Amino acid sequence: MRDPVVVVRGGTVLDATGERQADVVVEGGRVVAVEEGAAVPRRATVLDAGGCVVAPGLVDLHSHLRQPGAEESETVESGARAAALGGYTAVVAMPNTDPPVDSASVVRDVRSLARGVPCHVAVAGAITVGRAGERLAPMAELAALGVRIFTDDGAGVQSASVMRRALEYARGLGVTLAQHCEEATLAAGGVMHEGAVSSRLGLAGVPALAEELMVVRDLALVRETGARLHLLHLSTAAALAALSDAKRAGLPVTAEVTPHHFTLTDAALVGFDPVFKVNPPLRPASDVAAVRAALADGTADAIATDHAPHPPEAKDRPLDEAPPGMLGLETALALALTELEVPLSRVLALLSWQPAAIAGLAPDHGGPVAPGAAANLCVLDPDHPWVVDPASSASRSRNTPYAGRRLRAKVRHTVLAGEPVVVDGEAQR
Amino acid sequence: MTHDDLGPAGLPSRHLLAVDDLGVEGIARVLAVADSFAEVGRRANPKVPALRGRTVATLFLEDSTRTRLSFETAAKRLSADVLSFSAGSSSLNKGESLRDTVATIEAMGVDALVVRHRSSGTPHRVAAWAPGLAVVNAGDGWHQHPTQALADLYTVAGALGRPGDDPLACFAGLPVAVVGDVRHSRVARSLVAAYAAVGARVTLVAPPTLLPPSLEGWPVAGVSHDLDATLAGARVVSLLRLQAERGSGAYVPSLREYTARWGLTAERAARLDPAALVLHPGPVVRGVEVASDVADLPCALIGDQVRNGLVVRMAVLFLLLGHDAVADTGPTRLAAAPSARRGRQEAAAGAPRGAADA
Structure with missing residues (x-):
């Protein structure tokens, strides 16, 4: 059987090198070719890209695919399908599964689950055994299997001494640590951002300080160790200011922000609906403005979803009993293009080539669209209006906070390793 | 009483989830109707047929004696059928979700559900889950306890108002001190909203650790960390319950230190304005928030608060449910007492007098 041929016809190619018809x-x-009016071989599948942008596939640094252990929420397959529909060709699967990804065997398990799914799944490993924050996980063994990112996400590594040793060890392996920045004693018991809204609603809050303190500590540890650190889902003005200073000082640090932290505020909690409960919590407008500014001025390196599926029975509970987290893979690109006042090229940098570099997935993902490059592509229509409908999500869960929201920009096709996995907005497998 | 006596609607909102649902007009209406039910309570047979054929269920998932008894008694005096669910007796013990429990209650044809839950906001969720029910918040987490605040307003109006006056006139500019664990108090949040709505001037008195992290948007006249400096100017002193665990060193060093600085000791009570009123939502921990002999002084209205809680809850249930009941069963005599008529006329008069006062 000959290799399939696909022609993406009539679009505007946009990658890190620029834009051309x-x-x-x-x-x-x-x-194999990027040119205007390319000849179409007879056996080729033609994907119409008229009026569309053809970009390197998107890369998510932060997806909870829930497998193994919480298949009622999501599977690697259902999460990968949601990702493909959202324009992603690669996602980093977070290791807070059950069991967690702290051993070679779980890495292999997740990889075997990812075989044949419509999006590349890069497995992140845990920093510590059982994500308990005490003993280092076998990072060298996992790195030898190709794991490039390690994180205890869901919780930060609380001990400064453990985090320092983890950074030193990681530097020797050339891998990146990713920190969930939250000082646990300040955040304990909190169900939303601590501020005017939580005070009025009588809800225990997570103060912005909990994020800032761990960011400041970890930046000092990076200065001390010289290791690379990626800061997950930053959500506060103070943490972003500390990050900006650290970057100016030349520290090897990167950071992501999420769509919900640039589109929603803590005022969303007034009805006590757990669909708006997330960690870090939705912040007030001043922090949302800081997140948007960080995306515009380059302080933030990536938009990551923190896609965190939970089934209805987990979310249909009193607010303090419900787990935090919201869906994100199918709406991130559209939210960025609808809500952010930055050029399309910058949105794609934040969603594709910059996160690809952080995850160690470049240039196969996020690389320039040029002859010889891996064919991982996202074809998006920047002017296609649509309304978010939770029932039509490919995720096993329905916990999107954007139900009924009008967005513009929709993914039309996704090509993974040369194969169309999404065509005209429909998943092909 | 006829359909028109209560105006176009019983209350501004279909549920009572927070004091803010009522507005000053709703508060005035509840107090006026409560006044008519107080009259009923003094009769030999204190029952009225106002909610005959209606079913009120109580769902109390946190320990409570007085509030549950008060609501159930209120419903029974209105001749409603009463169903009682609590944590120990329900299928929640068998792993059923709260949402499914509520759906079951709704399917039984219950008209109103009175909810007490340890988590802030649960009555809001219940109202969203069960659109067929009128939901009454009987206390949720640290959020709201609206009927307690209404009972306090009714109690203060009864102590300060003169017969024939606008029942809300006594609140204009009234200096009220709300003292204690505001941070963790649902009563405090309801009291602040209620007193502000009727024009009183509330000062919060607490150590900084027992105040909410932010008071942005709170309609208070002031905040003080010094009870002694606030006490002399207060006409109403509303004490909040300090739960024992709050005094364990996390928020204040000890109960002893709390009582010494923020408790209403006999010595402090002696320095009160002679006309001042002392309220406490109960249960009282004598010797902590309030000295035992102070709790028994004539100016302490703690017993009145309990009695008035009953008539206020009758008023709330009647206003949420009685409207349709009246429409279904035709004109019914509710209470012929003059004061009841007066209250209704004021409530139905349209112009919310309290708003003008505020």
Whole structure:
């Protein structure tokens, strides 16, 4: 059987090198031609890209695919399908599964679950055994299997001494640690952002300080160790200011922010609906403005979803009993293009090539669309209006906070390793 | 009483989840109707047929004696059928979710559900889950306890008002001190909203650790960390319960230190304005928030608060449910007492006098 040929015809190619009108011809999983009016081989599948932007596939640094252990919420397969529909060709699967990804065997398990799914799944490992924050996980063994990112996400590594040793060890392996920045004693018991709204609603709050304190501590540890650190889901003005200073000082640190932290405020909690409960919590407008500014000025390196599926029975509970987290993979690109006042090229940098570099997935993901490149592509229509409908999500869960929201920009096709996995907004497998 | 006596609607909102649902007009209406039910309570047979054929269920998932008894007694005096669910007796013990329990209650044809829950906001969720029910918040977490605040307002109006006056006139500019664990108090949040709505001037008195992290948007006249400096100017002193665990060193060093600085000791009580009123929502921990002999002084209205809680809850249930009941069963005589008529006329008069006062 010959390799499938795909021609993405009539679109505007946009990647880190710039923008041009061109058809993209793909064969054998690789881009073979990028030119206007490319000849279409007879056996080719033609994907119409008229009025669309053809970009490197998106890369999510932060997806909870829930497998193994919480298959009622999501599976690797259902999460990968949601990702493909959202324009992603690669996602980093968070290791807070049950069991957690703190051993080679769980890495292999998740990888075998990811075989044949419509999005590449890069497995992140835990920093500490059982994500308990005490003993280092076998990072060298996992790195030898190709794991590039390690995190205890869901909780931060609380002990400064453990985090320092983890950074030192990681530097020797050339891998990146990713920190969930939350000082646990300040955050304990909190169900939303601590501030005017939580005070009025009588809800225990998570103060912005809990994030800032761990960011400041970890930046000092990076200065001390020289290790690379990625800061997950930053949500506060103070933490972003500390990050900005650290970058100016040349520290090897990167950071992501989430769509919900630039689109929603803590005022969403007034009805006590757990669909708006997330960690870090939704913040007030001043922090939302700081997150948007960080995306515009380059302080933030990536938009990551923190896609965190939970089934209805988990969310249909009193607010303090419900777990935190919200869906994100199918709405992130559209939210960025609808809500952010930054050029499309910058949105794609934040969603594709910058996170690809952080995850160690470049240039196969996020790389320039040029002959010889891996054919991982996202074709998006920047002017396609649509309304978010939780029932039509490919996720096993329905906990999107954007139900009924009007968005513009929709993913039309996704090409993974040369194969169309989403065509005209429909998943192909 | 006829359909028109209560105006176009019983209350501004279909549920009573927070004091803010009422507005000054709703508060005035509850107090006026409560006044008519107080008259009923003094009769040999204190029952009225106002909610005959209606079913009120109580769902109390946190320990409570007085509030549950008060609501159930209120419903029975209105001739409603009463169903009682509590944590120990319900299928929640068998792993059923709260949402499914509520759906079951709704399917039984219950008209109103009175909810007490340890988590802030649960009555809001219940109201969202069960659109067919009128939901009454009987206390949720640290959030709201609206009928307690209404009982306090009714109690203060009864102590300060003169017969024939606008019942809300006595609140204009009234200096009220709300003392104690405001941070963890649902009563405090309801009291602040209620007193502000009727024009009183509330000062919060507490150590900084027992105040909410932010008071942005709170309609209070002031905040003080010094009870002694606040006490002399207060006409109403509303004490909040300090739960024992709050005095364990996390928020204040000890109960002893709390009582010494923020308790209403006999010595402090002696320095009160002679006309001042002392309220406490109960249960009282004698010797902590309030000295035992102070709790028994004539100016302490703690017993009145309990009695008035009953008529206020009758008024709330009647206003949420009685409207349709009256429409279904045709004109019914509710209470012929003059004061009841007066209260209704004021409530139905349209112009919310309290708003003008505020």
